[in-house]
Amino acid sequence: MARKRFADMNCSVAQSLDIIGDWWTLLIVREALLGTQQFADFQSRLGIAKNILSKRLQRLVENEILMRVDIGRSGSRFAYRLTPRGKDLLTVITALREWGDRWIFGEGNEPVVIRDRRTGGLVPPLRITDGEGLAIEARHLRAEPGPGATREILERTRTLD
Amino acid sequence: MARKRFADMNCSVAQSLDIIGDWWTLLIVREALLGTQQFADFQSRLGIAKNILSKRLQRLVENEILMRVDIGRSGSRFAYRLTPRGKDLLTVITALREWGDRWIFGEGNEPVVIRDRRTGGLVPPLRITDGEGLAIEARHLRAEPGPGATREILERTRTLD
DNA sequence: GCGTTTGGTTTCATCACGCAACCAAATCGA
DNA sequence: TCGATTTGGTTGCGTGATGAAACCAAACGC
Structure with a gap:
């Protein structure tokens, strides 16, 4: 049987997960937030199989979280860039990162911290x-x-x- | 090939997704936050297959997001309750809900709203x-x-x- | 003009998901 | 007290999703 989708549930959490709840999808968005734009870079930084990456990127473009921009003179060299809808996932990624910081790595062992460039201070949790x-x-x-x-x-x- | 796990990545987002990124898992946590505690209730409210629910609940208990409490006099009637680690996922669920409210349902069409009991006011977005x-x-x-x-x-x- | 880079697609094996059937222990109702 | 029902699962089977590796064509770089 096909994997059940959540799109028909009357619940924003379910609807969101239907779009971004796929295995790998949020990690691709996280990479995009860190500036990754090209297929090969997503692939090598995440260690994801190319066929899976291809499908996920397509789905993210369909759902207007990424857009596929043609760069390069006359043909096929592309950049995947976040749309406003995609950038707005920063809150979700932040919540996930902070939860992992608290309950998996623990205070003082955060692999990545977020700083406010204007003040230089660390950004407090959501x-x-x-x-x-x-x-x-x-x-x-x-x-x-x-x-x-x-x-x-x-x-x-x-x-x- | 087995589905690749993210547990070895040095990234809190990946670690979090390794634990709660499975299909269905966050919806189970959302149900738990809404008060659902028993196997049959999760099953009927979510419309999830029983074998999948069984596996997910086991994994959530292993990861100390839910605990399985024995209720009933002398045997097998159980309640799954959120641990502090599980309750702390409220922020993640909230971020997902708000994203879905903004970009899928749209303002004025939220299926669920969250209110501050003390003031009666709506809770502003994260x-x-x-x-x-x-x-x-x-x-x-x-x-x-x-x-x-x-x-x-x-x-x-x-x-x- | 030729090798390399980019951005994929195809093939095949394995695993996860979904449904339905089955089941045992505990509880409920008469 | 005894049979029916509820609870909390497990098992088997079919199908789709995932992963690794091989392959490939168009663009680009020199």
């Missing part, structure tokens, strides 16, 4: 905050049906804790 | 901020080797844009 920028604890958060909710969601209002 | 809580634009962010960097990383210092 937090869920209120309008004033103050952190909100999970037990104070409540999930509830939004304007695009379907019937199954309507019964589920839950505290996130 | 942002990468400096120490004062002010947003930092991507072009002001720079990735550079951290304390746990290996040699391949040492040459790569990049602006994220």
Whole structure:
């Protein structure tokens, strides 16, 4: 049977994962955020098989996360560049990196750190905050049906804790 | 060939994806955050095959994202509950949800919204901020080797844009 | 004009995913 | 107390996805 897709679920998490949840896909986006643009560079930096890379890049272009720009005079030399939609995945990648830093490598063993170029300071971790920028604890958060909710969601209002 | 694992890459994003990047895994965590605890409930709410769910739950328990608690008097009735490590994935799920809200459903069509119980207000989107809580634009962010960097990383210092 | 680089595609073997059937222990209902 | 049902799985089988290596054509560099 074909792998089940999540595209029909009425849930933004599922929809997002349907597009970027494939094996390798987010690592390709991470490479793109670090400046990689060409097929051969993605391939050698990630150690991904060429046929898989080819499929993933195609899918990322179809979904307008990358665009394939023709460079080179008259033919086939291409650059894959992030679209605004793709650049906006920085938050997702950041959340994943920070989680790995905290729970796998541990404080003081981060392979990569992010710095604010203007001040030179390290960028503090992402937090869920209120309008004033103050952190909100999970037990104070409540999930509830939004304007695009379907019937199954309507019964589920839950505290996130 | 077996699917390649990312566990040996010196990168927090790759390590995180190695653990939670499997098809279905983050949706199971999302369900857990919404309060689901039992096998049959995960199965019916997600529409996932039982053998796959079984494997994913096992892996999540091995990786200490869920714990399997024995409920019921004298035997086999179990609850899968999030550990602190698992609860900390809320940021990742939130980033994914918000990306999907922005780029797939669009403003005003969110299936689910998150509210601050104390104030009743909607929770604003995650942002990468400096120490004062002010947003930092991507072009002001720079990735550079951290304390746990290996040699391949040492040459790569990049602006994220 | 010729070798090399780039950006793939093809082939084949292996593994993961999905469905349905099956199952044993625990619990529920009468 | 005994049979039915619920819970939490496992097993078998078919199909699609993944990975390695070989192959290839068009562009580019000299």
